[in-house]
Every structure is written in C-alpha cells, then in structure tokens.
Amino acid sequence: MKRIGLGIIGLGYIGKVHLRHSLKLANANLVAVSDLSKRALRNARESGVKKTHSDYEQLLKDPEIDAVIIALPTHLHLQCAKKAAEEKKHIFLEKPIARNVTEAQEIISAAKKNSVKLMIGYPLRFNPTFRNVKDKIRSGTLGDVEIAHAVNIGSGPFFHREQDYAPTPVPEWWFNKELTGGGVLVDLGSHMVNLLRWYFGEIIDIKSHLGYRFNFDFEDSATCLARFESGTLGVISLGWFSHVTNVQVELFGTVQHANTQHRAPNPLLTAAQMLTMGRSKFFEPHLTELQHFVNCITQDLSPFSTGRDGLKDLEAISSAYKNQIQLAEKSSDI
C-alpha cells in the first residue's frame, strides 16, 4: 500500500500533539513541518522530522507531501486551506473550520474544486466512551432521548498545567475576537455541537446565553438550548473559566439514562505514558482520527467528519450568537 507523505502546518499546542502522533501512523510518513517558531522547528528536527520550514508555502510545494495537517490560528485557516487545495494536498483542518460561515464555504469549495479530501478535527467522535453513547442511541437502549446535557468546561486558552507548574503564555491572537471568530462558544462549542449533531441530527433551533466573567469583548462562558431533528432538547454548557477540565455528556432517555465523561488525566500517569510510549493516552482519540484521515486517503473513503460538518457546526454556532437570551446581570460590588 502506498505510504502517504504528511506535512504539519503550525506547531502550537495541538500541532505538537499531531507531530508526536504523525510519527506513529501506519501507512504515512511525516515529511515536513512548518512554523514561525525556530524553537518549535528545532524540537521537530530533534524528534526526527527531516524538513522544516518557516514559510508553509514551501511545504505545500513539496512533491513528497500528499496531505497536510493544518493546526494554525483560526484566522489563517481560509488562506492556508485554499493554498493547500490548490497544491492538490488533502487537508486535515483543526476545528473550528473557520471564523465564519462564509470562510467555511470557501474552504469547502476549494477542496471540492481541487478534488482533495477535507477532514475537520473532532476527536470526541473518535473517543471510545463517546462512541459507546452513540451505539446506545443507535440501538435504542435509551428509548427516546428527551434531554441531553453536554458540558465542555476548562481553562481554554488560559491553559495552566497545574498550579505548581510554570504558567504557559497565551498566544496574542486568542485575545482578538476578529482573529478567533468568537469566544468559548466557537472554540469549545464546536466540539459539543458537532458531537450532539452526530448523536441527534441537525439543529433546527438554538438559543444562547453568554457570560463575560473576564471582562473581554468575547464570551468566556456560554449555555445553549438547542432543538435537534430527533426531537431531543440539548443543553450545552461551555466555559474557559475553570482550572478543571470536564468534557461530559449526560442523556436522559425514556428507558435509560447514559452518562460519560472525559476528564483531564492524572499528571503522573501522563508523565509515565509520555516517557514509555512517547504519547499520552488522553490524546489517543487524536491519534485514531489522524489514522482515519490517512486511511481515507489510501482507501479513497469519505472522512468521518467532513467540511460540511464543520460548516453545519458553524451555522448552528452563528445562530446561537444571533439568538441570545438576556438574563439579569450579576451584581458587582466594585
């Protein structure tokens, strides 16, 4: 079977995770990486990557590369994905697909026009615990799911490993709504909207309440109410305000309830896994999704989460921004 030549564009937080996993994929070679950071490129070379570029256009011109993983800030998705498609590279694009619906449509058109595959990174779909829930819904063991609670609350870009450890700088683009396309609703919301769409079909109505604890012009918490095609009512809670990461789905069916959770792992266990396996079990779904992307190329299959999924998620999120519910403001005594 032909081995796929891979390139990674962007070696930020998630780009580094993809780098570690790309070195372990079946039927794929990591050929090159691109980033503006010299330190990130040096680390990649030390990990065994032969070609490194500070300009991603050089990477895109490389004939050894069949597909690229784009892990850039959201405002750069459109430009980079279009150029990758024009160079006939298959695309794995990190979520959210783009800042807005118009940009997402352009990315999808570029991929279609150049006949390249476009997959959006939604690792929850590749997480065994969340897949088990999907099996329960599909098999009917829960009955009709009347209410679904989906939670994705953590520290978001204000990432802090543990209070004992050194804080991590927050890239400047995270503070600019024009560059991110929004706050937590677009960042973590895209994960949960995508997951619930997979479970219950398209969203036919959605409303949101946004919170601004950190006083920025983008929301750091959001709660959405969504009606799905299946009739299920979804309650989606999102936050960037917490030290603790909690990704959780709780379904209330007419026959049974189901509850599944994806918590941040024990740091000691993670350290042991990193030293022995070179990767953390926490990120296992990210490895599975990359392998799926490679398999889609080698076997000419349609990706499990397509550009259309990314677009539909963004359309729902865009509606949620438009349909905001106002509640009484929190009292402030300063």
Added chain:
Amino acid sequence: MCYYWDYSTGQTTDPRFVAALIDVIREQTKPDVNISVVEADASAMKCKHAFRLLGYEKLAQDYNVNLVNLSEDQSTSIEVTAGGQNFHLKVPRVIQEADLKINVTKIKYSLANIKITCALKNVFGCNPYPKKYKYHPRLDETIVALNKAMKFDLHLIDGIIVSGIQPRKLGLIMASTDPVAIDVAATRIAGENPNRIRYIQLAEKEGLGNTSFIPKGVPLDYFKKRYPRKTIQKKLMGKAYNLAIQMRFGKRLGLE
C-alpha cells in the same frame, strides 16, 4: 498577579481588597490623593490583558486610580548586590517617586525551589523586565536584590482566599512594615519551615528585616490549622517536575 487567574483561585489579589485599601488611604490622607496600582509583564502574562481579566480596569474606572504597567514605565538602572552576587536592575519611576509604597500580596505555594510566595517574592513582580525566567537560576538572590532596590513602606497580605493545594476562604489579613517578618509568619501558616527558605534567610542577612517578631491579633496557629496544605504527593510532583526540566525531559513529557 502572575497569571490570568482571578481572585477566586487564591492566586491573585482580590480587586475588592485593593478597593477597600484605596478607601482607607483616601480617608487617612485626602480624597483626591493620586494612587497608582502597578504590575509588570511576566514571562506568561501581559498586564494589558491581566488588568482587564482580573477586574483591575473596572477598579481603576470606578475608583479613579491609575493602572501602570511597570514594563512600559520609565525606569532608572541601579546596581545592587545580594548574596555576594551583582545585579543590574531597573527601578520604575512610579515606584521611585511614590510617597507611600504598599506591597499587596497573596500567600501561595510556589515553584518547588523557593516553596512559598509572599511579600518578598511579590516584589519580584515589580521588575519591569518581562522575561523573568532569566532570573530563575538565581531566584533567591534576585528576590533579595529587588527588595533592596525597591523598599516598600507597608506589606499587606490578602489571605481572604489563600492558595494551597486548593483555594480556601481563610479570612486572613496580615500587615507589617517588615517584609521578612510577614514572610516568616506566612510561611509558618502555610506549614513550611522559614529556616529552610533561602531567600527569607538571605533577606534577613542583607538587613531587609527580622525573622524574630511578636505577632499581634489572632494567633497564627488558628490559620495554620485551616491552611490547605500541600500533600506529600503534591510536593513530590513539584520536585519531579523541576527534576524533569533540569534533566531536559521537558520535551519528552510534552512540557516544551
């Protein structure tokens, strides 16, 4: 302020504490006294974001005080020695020219090497140079040098919420004109031994204050019993982290 975590985590000073302090200062001096709330950029934090995120922009508007990013303020270069080492440091103009300097700090556990952060360590944040990790290899001496370069008139601890193994509402407020004494008291409350904290010992040797003192008010033991102390597992994890970084395992552990 150190990072983008608000008062509820016990990591940063509650702006309401600073607001109350402003009220007291104005009552005791004059209502239109010019007050500046100052902080400098750090390796992982920018004041322009922290001031807003942590509620200080709102405080400045509501109380008509200046917010000063010390990294952007004019400063004077000075030479200081501490622990036999020489330092070329910058002292921000706003600190140099202030008639009254108040150091408002938290009690919290710090990187394993220095164990505790309180009044003396808080002055490390007044160093206008943003990439403060440069000083980490000789952190004890740097803390003392900065305290020699910038002497504060009063040290206040906002221990209403403290940060131990987790945050806890402790309801503690401490005040002293001696940064060494207040740090010794805070260290005891946090269950650490001040004799084993090098910068505290060095600060006393360099004449910044005294490790012996007579506390007034509620006995320290009352707070010590309630302080959310580090577990042995947590202490070991801190040491393991530092060791991993020293042994250049950071990349293999996904920390770089």
